Amino acid sequence: MSVDPFVYQIRLYPDPILAKKCEPLIKEELTDELKQIIEGIFPLLAGNDGYALTANQLGISKRFFVMDGDTDGKLVCINPEITSKKGQTKIVEECLSMPGIAAKTSRAETVEFQYRDLDWVLHTKTYTGIEARVIQHEIDHLNGMLFFTRLSPATRSMVQPSLQILERRAAANV
Ligand SMILES: [Zn+2]
Numbered sequence: 001m002s003v004d005p006f007v008y009q010i011r012l013y014p015d016p017i018l019a020k021k022c023e024p025l026i027k028e029e030l031t032d033e034l035k036q037i038i039e040g041i042f043p044l045l046a047g048n049d050g051y052a053l054t055a056n057q058l059g060i061s062k063r064f065f066v067m068d069g070d071t072d073g074k075l076v077c078i079n080p081e082i083t084s085k086k087g088q089t090k091i092v093e094e095c096l097s098m099p100g101i102a103a104k105t106s107r108a109e110t111v112e113f114q115y116r117d118l119d120w121v122l123h124t125k126t127y128t129g130i131e132a133r134v135i136q137h138e139i140d141h142l143n144g145m146l147f148f149t150r151l152s153p154a155t156r157s158m159v160q161p162s163l164q165i166l167e168r169r170a171a172a173n174v
Contacts, residue, residue: 007037007058008044013098013146013166017056021144024079025055025062027120035118038076041066050096052134054141057097065138069131077115080139083124086110093137093147101162103155105147107133 011017045053045068052067064078087109094102110128113135117123127135137147148159 010096011057019144022056022061022063022142025064048096052138054138063142076118080113080115082111082113084112101159103151103159105150107136111135
């Protein structure tokens with residue numbers, strides 16, 4: 001697996017890699033080099049005042065994300081899967097790949113999810129609140145989905161001008 005030397009540049013909407021479903025990471029791909037790259041995501045996250053970042057937000061189309069949560073601190077979640085959801089909540093969400101956009105998004109209130117850590121140990125955890133929402137947001141990313149696609153038509157039309165600004169900015173840089 002080759003990794004882009006600009007791995008620590010956060011990809012912004014409408015970068016096509018964000019719209020592509022990521023492939024599962026296989027154990028053999030988790031080399032010392034990749035582990036080092038993954039550890040390097042935490043300072044980037046802190047520097048951007050972020051809560052979590054997925055591999056594809058950094059140009060790697062593989063299923064993992066890192067999260068610096070309130071409950072368990074720094075987590076690396078490889079091949080994460082939500083195994084059950086409960087309740088519903090609607091809270092303002094933001095995304096480091098869509099700066100300037102914030103909108104109320106519907107999510108399950110509680111999620112149970114499974115992931116592997118850097119030692120390939122399988123974990124099953126249940127989260128409620130901010131972590132539950134973040135996990136759903138990040139797994140959407142790994143499925144090539146950005147949160148604006150989950151907005152109601154009315155809210156979506158409100159964020160449309162901000163999306164167009166990002167589109168124009170990307171087009172100007174090509
Ligand atoms: Zn995001």
